[in-house]
Amino acid sequence: MKRLTFKQGPVLAALVVLTTPMLHAQDAPVNTGMYMGISAGESRANIDNARITQGLLGAGFTTDSLTEDRRGMGYKAFIGMPINPTWAVEAGYFDLGHFDFVANTVPSGSLTGRARIKGLNLDVVATLPITERWSLLGRVGAAYAQTQDTFSGTGAVTVLDPSPRKRETNYKYGVGTQYAFTPALTLRLEAERYRVNDAVGNRGDVDMVSVGLVYRFGGSQPSVKTVYTPYVAPTPAPMVAQAPAPQPPAAQPVIVVVPAPVAAPVAAPAPKPWVKVKLQADSLFGFDQDRLQTDGKQALDKLLLELKEVNVEAIQVIGHTDRLGTPAYNDKLSMRRAEAVQNYLIQVGGVPANKVSAKGVGSSQPDTSPDECKGQKAGQALITCLRVDRRVEVEVTGAKQAR
Numbered sequence: 001m002k003r004l005t006f007k008q009g010p011v012l013a014a015l016v017v018l019t020t021p022m023l024h025a026q027d028a029p030v031n032t033g034m035y036m037g038i039s040a041g042e043s044r045a046n047i048d049n050a051r052i053t054q055g056l057l058g059a060g061f062t063t064d065s066l067t068e069d070r071r072g073m074g075y076k077a078f079i080g081m082p083i084n085p086t087w088a089v090e091a092g093y094f095d096l097g098h099f100d101f102v103a104n105t106v107p108s109g110s111l112t113g114r115a116r117i118k119g120l121n122l123d124v125v126a127t128l129p130i131t132e133r134w135s136l137l138g139r140v141g142a143a144y145a146q147t148q149d150t151f152s153g154t155g156a157v158t159v160l161d162p163s164p165r166k167r168e169t170n171y172k173y174g175v176g177t178q179y180a181f182t183p184a185l186t187l188r189l190e191a192e193r194y195r196v197n198d199a200v201g202n203r204g205d206v207d208m209v210s211v212g213l214v215y216r217f218g219g220s221q222p223s224v225k226t227v228y229t230p231y232v233a234p235t236p237a238p239m240v241a242q243a244p245a246p247q248p249p250a251a252q253p254v255i256v257v258v259p260a261p262v263a264a265p266v267a268a269p270a271p272k273p274w275v276k277v278k279l280q281a282d283s284l285f286g287f288d289q290d291r292l293q294t295d296g297k298q299a300l301d302k303l304l305l306e307l308k309e310v311n312v313e314a315i316q317v318i319g320h321t322d323r324l325g326t327p328a329y330n331d332k333l334s335m336r337r338a339e340a341v342q343n344y345l346i347q348v349g350g351v352p353a354n355k356v357s358a359k360g361v362g363s364s365q366p367d368t369s370p371d372e373c374k375g376q377k378a379g380q381a382l383i384t385c386l387r388v389d390r391r392v393e394v395e396v397t398g399a400k401q402a403r
Contacts, residue, residue: 039212072097
């Protein structure tokens with residue numbers, strides 16, 4: 001007769017696009033350390049008025065009026081362990097707040113109900129980087145929730161079981177966005193849905209929109225500057241002409257020997273001027289990504305500015321990865337990164353498409369030596385050590401324009 005239930009309502013999704021200007025002087029460092037956080041916000045449940053009214057009618061009461069408070073204040077605390085820069089596992093405690101109703105009846109009386117929901121959760125969280133600092137995230141997991149109902153009656157209404165409880169595991173899911181102020185501190189906004197079961201056998205959903213802070217432990221990957229390695233043509237070795245050998249005195253008649261004219265030395269043609277630019281992939285792309293970042297575009301803009309003084313004959317872009325991941329995956333990633341740089345040179349820099357080629361070589365040509373960067377697990381130390389292997393090389397063939 002006395003039931004408080006929650007019906008499935010719309011997911012409260014509130015994703016805010018954070019348009020903070022990017023810092024052009026540094027890269028957003030990668031930090032894959034363990035983290036913890038706390039969030040708070042508004043929760044909402046739908047109270048099934050029709051069920052309450054029907055239950056009272058079945059007990060011989062007519063509902064005169066019914067007021068409800070279906071909004072609550074919820075919070076959660078959590079810790080997270082990254083699997084890699086994209087995936088993480090989070091465990092936490094949540095309290096979705098409480099929700100109330102008061103039904104006034106005829107014969108004279110009232111029924112008051114309250115439900116409070118709290119519990120533990122375990123989620124898998126996926127992160128999708130949009131810029132160096134801003135990313136979207138999604139989660140799915142399980143919530144072990146305790147629903148504690150409290151009922152009381154006045155006047156003619158009598159409550160037989162005033163404090164029923166229910167513990168049950170159900171699914172939960174959510175979406176959100178986050179912005180990293182620093183490698184250690186992140187602001188997070190989320191909308192989540194918890195499937196719950198109240199203490200009188202009714203299933204429903206509770207939605208919560210929350211804002212919180214995440215603090216990440218551990219070191220971050222240091223900022224990597226773009227490295228240019230220009231090729232300098234060697235200076236040709238000087239050519240020295242040999243003097244003719246002296247002639248011994250000749251018998252009479254005197255014969256004067258005139259040495260053959262010595263040809264003027266011909267300088268060997270100097271190699272064509274060209275430049276090889278080595279760009280650290282961590283300054284061009286996010287970890288395991290193939291979309292150019294702000295600092296990467298600025299590095300390519302600098303290269304394009306220098307190429308204005310060169311009659312470009314050909315440009316070859318070569319993408320490299322580190323050894324983490326499968327060879328097939330690394331080959332494709334290095335090719336996508338090379339093509340991203342190729343497309344930027346063509347579309348933004350105006351370099352003719354027939355002069356720019358791209359290829360990916362995966363992890364087959366590392367800059368690190370075999371005795372460096374030991375280990376196989378993609379931890380922070382190994383990712384940092386292998387950063388020089390993640391690179392894009394741009395080889396430009398051409399001649400400097402005459403001034």
